[in-house]
Amino acid sequence: MHYNNFIYLLNDSIENNHLQRALDAVKSFRAADLADVLAQLPLPNSQILLLQLPERAYVFSHLSAEQQARFAEVLPRATLAEIIGEMPSDKRVDLYKHLDEQQQNALLPALAQAEREDIRQLAAYTEGTAGAIMSSEYATLKPNMTVNDAIRMLRQEAPDTETIYLAYVLDDARKLLGVVSLKQLILAQEHQTIEQFMTQDVIFAEVDRDQDEIVKMISRYDLLALPIVAATGEMVGIVTYDDAMDVASEEATEDFLKSGAVSADSKMSLKTAPIGLLYRKRVFWLVFLVFGSLLSGIGIAHFEDIIAANIVLVFFLPLLVGSGGNAGSQSATLMVRALATGDVQFKDWFSLLGRESLVALALGATMAIAVSLLGYFRGDELISLVLALSMLGIVLMGCLIGMSLPFILNRFGMDPASASAPLVTSICDATGVLVYLFIASQILVLPV
């Protein structure tokens, strides 16, 4: 409420041309907060405010790519080029990729030569790789510089680099020789040269590495930034820890959504996304999963006689089939997450099968005892036997399907996270129906 009132008053100030009052009101706001304010104001007023902000390019880079594209349509081309020129290189190329071709072509000539080149180069890297998330602004030093020279140089470069806490030592061919932290520089003697104390054994990654491997390296080695190197050995960029945090959060969101059978889009806001988009993100899996359910239906049709003769079987159908699906979802969830965090690799599948079978047997036995008691009270000894055997078989099958599906999907080049609970449930349901009714048909006698 409070915040909405604030936005209302701010809007009012801008409309009445009390611009200074509006600027004063947001003076203490950080870039991320200012970006939120801009996103809430109507576009014309938002634009007026943005242009007056002291660090407008920095604030602009905190807007979502969609919002940036919205601004890009209305800002005067020269102003847009100016803002884009001041943006961090990784944010700049993200915006560029979100523009349509016409906008891209209109924008490029308005930029300085160096920025144009930079955008072209960064935009060329495949989405999802190190190249697509790296920044081209980092501090570099020469190996034979003294500490004093190095500090003087970092002072000069500070405004144009993502971080001056790490400086990369390159030779003339831009090959990475070492890394020096500002901490090392501060602790070193003034007359020492960089090569005397730089860290030579640098952790780096190739430009075509998967972005989630980059995140894992930064997190594992507690890095402030990871240097990125081309196939030629030339250093081409850095990925900083804050960009890694953003990527990690996006990947976690996408995996989570996939686990719920929603086609992933980590940037979609539930509050503001168009209804049509929400519909499209969900309808594919819903319709696809119909086929799984149809298999269950066909299974049931096949055993229609035994059901008609023992209608009590239908009473237990949801329980048995549901338990298989639940156990399978658990297995798939554990496996997908273990694969995502690196706890388990694809080559471990076979050795994990044994462990999973033991867990599944223990779970199945527990459930079998429970359900056979229920069966005894509602049916007779035979029903009770059918239920116990079926439950054991169904839970075992469910677990093995759940743990294998992520590996199978990967084998066919799909993301293992697509082994969503609903998908596993559908497959386990169909299997469960068959196991249950087959066992029933073997044990229970049909009336002649």
Added chain:
Amino acid sequence: MHYNNFIYLLNDSIENNHLQRALDAVKSFRAADLADVLAQLPLPNSQILLLQLPERAYVFSHLSAEQQARFAEVLPRATLAEIIGEMPSDKRVDLYKHLDEQQQNALLPALAQAEREDIRQLAAYTEGTAGAIMSSEYATLKPNMTVNDAIRMLRQEAPDTETIYLAYVLDDARKLLGVVSLKQLILAQEHQTIEQFMTQDVIFAEVDRDQDEIVKMISRYDLLALPIVAATGEMVGIVTYDDAMDVASEEATEDFLKSGAVSADSKMSLKTAPIGLLYRKRVFWLVFLVFGSLLSGIGIAHFEDIIAANIVLVFFLPLLVGSGGNAGSQSATLMVRALATGDVQFKDWFSLLGRESLVALALGATMAIAVSLLGYFRGDELISLVLALSMLGIVLMGCLIGMSLPFILNRFGMDPASASAPLVTSICDATGVLVYLFIASQILVLPV
């Protein structure tokens, strides 16, 4: 394979007392890699190697808390106290909390007074709050220091602080007056005093704040570290970006596991966890969900006559009921994740209901058309009508249940992430059975 061979040879060197050879072999390893090696070796050999490592306390703090506790049992008490004394304060207290009471009491007297006090203080904070993840090692400055003095002081403090890239400016009562980055220090004039250029409007958090809010703040404002302040206004610690990354990854894992109805334990390894632990993490939800399935069974029993008279209804049962569960899982997944990332707050529930209903109607209509065609081919017009109406109702109900459950759980003080796909599916299944068979009983005539 390669790695296993390496461990084998390393083990061999240690057993044959070729310790120098073993140390040379791991010379280029980082702390995180060394910790992996230690975890793979048999405990006695691992202990021998650890004690010879140059940065043993730093390596030790990269072991998991379980592995640390395993070492704590066998290391001589004086050595353990020495290692613990050198560990970062946040890692040290984590280990302390993992020891049993007897070990804790044996350890404390062996530590220096300051470390003992530090552990006691940090261990007192509630798990899951800022206090429980913060470190008490950070650089501080006085407001009237000159730049030269400040740099000299940071040089001295460097070995004992988590980061020297940020220094906090405190008054005599340890109240936070400002923050200075090493970048600001490098760019300032030598004779300036700290208060002339420090950032006064510091972003900070209270010590009892939820740890996930801390992570969100660090990520939102791209902070290297966030200062933590007691209720008295006194600064008590910092949370660094790398600890925030670890917490974020643990929270994502726990949410993911909960979504699959596995009681969360982000540190459990699927490869090495005891079978009994894996069983316990899963059996509660499996048995609990039985009650949901029983409701479905009771629903079916109630409508036994209409089923017996129209056995074709059973054929479509999995399809209809499954679709409701799937749609509901999608809604719950979207909602849980939106709550976790802060996209949606609990107060938004009512306003989201309208949007969700529209999406649900669109999805339900799509599915209704599909299923009514199937029904027409396998049954007749009446069956087709029953199926279309049921599907629309079931998908709508499923979506509304799925999106409301996280809010309801929160209302009862439970984690909204417990609204797992299996739980939603179980509830939607029971609802779906009732909706389907009720509609069928109203439209189809029972034979008299």
